[in-house]
Amino acid sequence: MMNWIEVRVHTSQEAEEAVADFLLSEGAGGTATWDSSVLKKDWDTPFGEIFALAENDYPDKGIWLAGYFSESIYGDDLLRRIEEKTRGLAQFDLDPGPVTIVTREMSEESWAHAWKKYYKPVRVSERLIVKPVWEEYSPSPGEEIIELDPGMAFGTGTHPTTTLSMKLLESVISPGSTVVDVGCGSGILAVAAAKLGAEDVLALDLDPVAVEQAKANVALNQSQNRVRVEENDLLQGIDRRVDVVVANILAEIILRFVPDLSRVLMKDGTFIGSGIIRQKEEEVVQALSDAGYHVVERLQEGDWVAITARS
Structure with missing residues (x-):
């Protein structure tokens, strides 16, 4: 079984989508986000447990944004490019945040399954519900389901x-x-x-x-x-x-x-x-x-x- 390297970037909420794009363009097999703001946000979900999360998993400010890279493409050059691209967001008036990068090795099974417990169906508008593919949800009349595989x-x-x-x-x-x-x-x-x-x-x-x-x-x-x-x-x-x-x-x-x-x-x-x-x-x-x-x-x-x- 292949091992993966988690490259976790401490950045700002406003830089999330841009940094996620960087990670994916560099070959990440998927991304995950730990956003400190969700601990205070009142989400309209059909399941109360979706954001009953451990505060220790989250930064005091901003977000941790992780990309998962195979051992074959991971290296110092990759980390340098990610850091340079993230810091470069300042030229677009996006706050890149602390731009601290930490890494850890994890098994494919850990990456593929351990984080799934954090994702449940979420109502994003009056009619639209976004749900991960592995969760069950029975829509009420008028509701539309958008399936996503966040991994x-x-x-x-x-x-x-x-x-x-x-x-x-x-x-x-x-x-x-x-x-x-x-x-x-x-x-x-x-x-x-x-x-x-x-x-x-x-x-x-x-x-x-x-x-x-x-x-x-x-x-x-x-x-x-x-x-x-x-x-x-x-x-x-x-x-x-x-x-x-x-x-x-x-x-x-x-x-x-x-x-x-x-x-x-x-x-x-x-x-x-x-x-x-x-x-x-x-x-x-x-x-x-x-x-x-x-x-x-x-x-x-x-x-x-x-x-x-x-x-």
Whole structure:
């Protein structure tokens, strides 16, 4: 049986998704997060035990974000690249946090099974429930289940930028909607759009690892008939018009494709942007305004902001 090396990075909540991307792009077989904020958060779950967790497992501030690497690719060069990439987030106005890195060796069985007890079904919006594949959950009328395998995905679907996106999607998706998900990552927003009634969803990501993971999650949720996943650089070359464009991505990246929205969105279409750190919100809103869009809804959790905009 193969042994794995757990590379655990002490970073900030706002850097979580970016650092998870770094770990996965470097070859991590999966990631896990210990976020100090969950100890104080009141989650709406069908099982009270989901966050009855041991405080000693969590940092006093920020998060521990772990990536799991096979012994064949682990080494000092890997650790150096992860540290450099994490510290480099400061140039995007993301606080990288302490950037302390610790490692430990663990068996494949320990990695694959021991952490599963921490993940239970979680309601992320009025209708959407995210649940790990190994848990049972009987939906009530109107509820839609999104299945995830957190061990091999980009997280558990409960990061604030993701939950804010899904809440806004729920308010704008109607049966038959057409959607483009820019920078789709795990594909969870594309799947959510399909579960909410979207008829045709195009999920785009430049990272081939993300594309394959998104395809796996689309298949896991039996959404292949509504969701297509393609490797693409933002909205470049997209010549179709859709009802909704959604992007859970850094503000700097949103700014790069705002000028393309008028080409891709229907005249009365909707843009949903998340992954926007509060300090960058005004810049994004101004860019949207310059492109002829105005904000019609805004949600915030912590330092993260998500907005809905229309022309």
